[in-house]
Amino acid sequence: MASNFSVKTLSVLALALFAFCLQATLGEIICEHLDQDTCAYAVSSTGKRCVLEKHVKRSGEEEYTCGTSEIEADKIKNWIETDQCVKACGLDRKSFGISSDSLLESRFTEMLCSPQCHNSCPNVVDLYFNLAAGEGVFLPKLCEAQEAHARRGMAEILSSGLVAPGPASGAKLLGVAPAMAPF
Numbered sequence: 001m002a003s004n005f006s007v008k009t010l011s012v013l014a015l016a017l018f019a020f021c022l023q024a025t026l027g028e029i030i031c032e033h034l035d036q037d038t039c040a041y042a043v044s045s046t047g048k049r050c051v052l053e054k055h056v057k058r059s060g061e062e063e064y065t066c067g068t069s070e071i072e073a074d075k076i077k078n079w080i081e082t083d084q085c086v087k088a089c090g091l092d093r094k095s096f097g098i099s100s101d102s103l104l105e106s107r108f109t110e111m112l113c114s115p116q117c118h119n120s121c122p123n124v125v126d127l128y129f130n131l132a133a134g135e136g137v138f139l140p141k142l143c144e145a146q147e148a149h150a151r152r153g154m155a156e157i158l159s160s161g162l163v164a165p166g167p168a169s170g171a172k173l174l175g176v177a178p179a180m181a182p183f
Contacts, residue, residue, distance in 0.1 A: 028078065029043070029078050029079070029080065030044060030045070031044050031048065031050035031051075031066050031067055031068040032065070032066060032068065034050060034066040035066070036052055036064040036066065036093070036094065037093060038066075038080050038093075039051070039052045039066035040052050040086075040091075040093045040094070040095055041080070041086060041093070041123060041124060041127070042066075043073040043078065043079040043080075043123060045078040046068075046077070047072045047073055047076070048068045048069060048071065048072055048073075049068075049071045049073055050066050050067070051066070051067050051069045051096075051097065052064060052065075052066060052093075052094065052095065052096055053065050053066070053067050053096070054096060073123065073126055073127070074126050074130065076122060076123050076126055079123050081121060081123045081124055082121075085117065085120060086124075088111065088114065088116035088117045088120065088121065089111055089114075089117035089121055090107070090108050090112065090117075098127070098128075098131065100131050100134065100135045103128070103131070103132055103135070103137065103142065106146070109142065110146055112125075112128055112143075113142070113143035113147065125139070
């Protein structure tokens, strides 16, 4: 167990060191200078979040540019989230904005709350923490509820040998609206 903890700790430290070195080699980040493969989930050197924008040229051809949003990141500046983080968190670099609706999708929340994302991707966690807070939800509580639901679901599967319907599908069968977990 102790060696497993050491491996995890070393992995997180190695990833953090890699990200720090990557940021140091890039210099000052200006959103408008980023390409479409690095724009989403980047934060400029001034602390403003970068956003991927789509424009249609007169010819009808689509063009993608990176722009600076008015939204500031908390305590993060000059940062481009790694491809590993984008993948671990279930995100897509080609996205055009984000929505709090994604927090209602159990698969997305599972990936966002996973140790690979939550412990290693500070920019993504900061972004979704603030998005959840804007909806009156505390992200750590949402992650706790996600983890408890996953454990309960696995226990039901293991005890019965069958896949049990989730709370939403069971509620639909009864003709009632599912209740949201308190946060």
